Amino acid sequence: MTPCHSLLAAALIAALSTAASPVLSTDTAPRAVHAGAAAVPAELLDLSNWKLTLPTGEEGGPQELLAGALSGFSNEFFKLNDSRDGVLFTAKVGGATTQNSHYPRSELREMQGGEKASWSNPGGTHTLEVREAIVATPPVKPEVVAAQIHDGEDDVLQIRLEGERLSVQSDDGQTETVLDPAYKLGTPFDVKIVAVDGRIDVFHNGEKKAELAKSGTGWYFKVGAYVQSSVEKGDAEGTPGAVAVYSLKVTHTG
Numbered sequence: 001m002t003p004c005h006s007l008l009a010a011a012l013i014a015a016l017s018t019a020a021s022p023v024l025s026t027d028t029a030p031r032a033v034h035a036g037a038a039a040v041p042a043e044l045l046d047l048s049n050w051k052l053t054l055p056t057g058e059e060g061g062p063q064e065l066l067a068g069a070l071s072g073f074s075n076e077f078f079k080l081n082d083s084r085d086g087v088l089f090t091a092k093v094g095g096a097t098t099q100n101s102h103y104p105r106s107e108l109r110e111m112q113g114g115e116k117a118s119w120s121n122p123g124g125t126h127t128l129e130v131r132e133a134i135v136a137t138p139p140v141k142p143e144v145v146a147a148q149i150h151d152g153e154d155d156v157l158q159i160r161l162e163g164e165r166l167s168v169q170s171d172d173g174q175t176e177t178v179l180d181p182a183y184k185l186g187t188p189f190d191v192k193i194v195a196v197d198g199r200i201d202v203f204h205n206g207e208k209k210a211e212l213a214k215s216g217t218g219w220y221f222k223v224g225a226y227v228q229s230s231v232e233k234g235d236a237e238g239t240p241g242a243v244a245v246y247s248l249k250v251t252h253t254g
Contacts, residue, residue: 055095094237107224124254
């Protein structure tokens with residue numbers, strides 16, 4: 001990684017949007033802390049139904065923290081941004097990965113009452129609403145996944161940035177709908193993903209952009225920074241990818 005790229009990545013991570021963001025909530029209780037007043041991520045996002053996976057620990061067995069351990073937790077990979085209106089998820093090339101993945105992540109995994117969330121489509125209405133900004137990508141393979149539906153084996157759907165192309169992808173990238181063809185790092189955007197009646201609807205900044213015929217079981221949501229590069233792909237060890245999450249809400253009905 002060149003000094004220029006290092007400075008650029010550092011500047012992008014530091015210079016997050018300072019625009020006011022809505023009070024954050026999940027399907028449990030809304031947060032009472034206003035943007036700028038929080039001291040740790042759990043005071044801004046309701047993390048009671050999430051588990052955090054970090055790019056630290058052993059290869060194939062990275063560090064994971066359940067909701068109870070997240071109440072006062074903050075580190076370089078999971079912290080408030082400078083304006084304290086968003087949570088900054090950072091993963092670096094060469095970081096610890098999960099089993100069956102070659103890439104590092106700082107990412108939330110949906111939980112339900114202390115157990116791993118697992119729901120079906122069709123079978124109710126399952127909605128993820130997130131306001132986020134992709135802040136940094138590795139220079140050689142500039143790809144980051146910022147939100148997902150996953151099942152017990154693989155991703156079902158991803159919100160993914162490749163270069164400047166922000167898209168929703170499924171079927172291992174075989175099906176793609178472009179959300180923004182010229183995305184600029186650090187620009188906040190709103191995504192709503194609704195799984196219902198054997199399909200997935202995806203909204204970008206309030207506009208419906210995709211309707212995918214998808215059904216399955218064992219599904220759950222994921223949100224954060226899943227960096228799609230490695231040393232083998234040409235990026236230097238320690239190169240960061242980062243996503244800022246300003247609001248996060250999950251609802252299940254039916």
